[in-house]
Amino acid sequence: MAEVYGTARPRKRWGRRLLITFVVLLLIIVAALAVADRVGASYAERVIGDRVAQQLTEQKATAEKPDVTIEGVPFLTQVARGNYQEIKILLKDFSGPAGNGKNIKMARLDIRAKDVAAPLDTVRSGNGDIVAGTVTGVGTLSYADLADLIGQQGLKLSARDGKLVGAAPFEALGQTFNATGTANLAVKNGVVNVTFADVTAEGLPNIPLMRTLINNYVKQLAFDLKVPALPLGLKVQKVEPRADGLFVTTGASNVSLSSGGL
Incomplete structure (x- = not known):
């Protein structure tokens, strides 16, 4: 019996060492894959950011360096599948020409490209098309900047009960x-059409002549807000008055992210 016990202990120690070695190697492999995954994602994010910046320059628009984030972990499995769940692009201090020598300004323009189809062969060769199923973008235009675009001296804008006043x-x-x-x-x-209605002036006599003067004044306030060309073919879909400014929602479908888009 003593001999049996004597030969069992070394085997147990050897098995324990083998298990520890296997776990350590597994952790190293996992760590290496995690690093490779993040390196690959960072590279792709830089490439996308550079292309967005180039497109802004071509559209005579400006912004800080695009902040790009590819959502979803792991990144490499998305590459293998040829489909990316979501790509976020943040543009800070966006400014683009709106005509008459004026610019539309937004402190931040948040863009989301979802369901991006990018076959692995296309990514490797650069040939073929990369398409985003949907692209949306949101930003806020301050009321001071909007009043400046309208160009009426002394005009002040605000939101009240969900309406622009x-x-x-x-x-x-x-x-x-x-x-x-x-x-x-x-x-x-x-294009956002801005027209005013129900205009009143406290203390002004309510007579036909005064109403005609007010109606003519209202016509001067009418304004077409031409939003400049946006990245990824985004078009204005909705505007909503909020406390901090005019909230602008943009969107596009089946957007090419190849040479024509990014």
């Missing part, structure tokens, strides 16, 4: 009155 000085009968009214917002072919 404008107030501006109005001269009549040798006096200055403060006119206020709500704005109607409509999006057509990527």
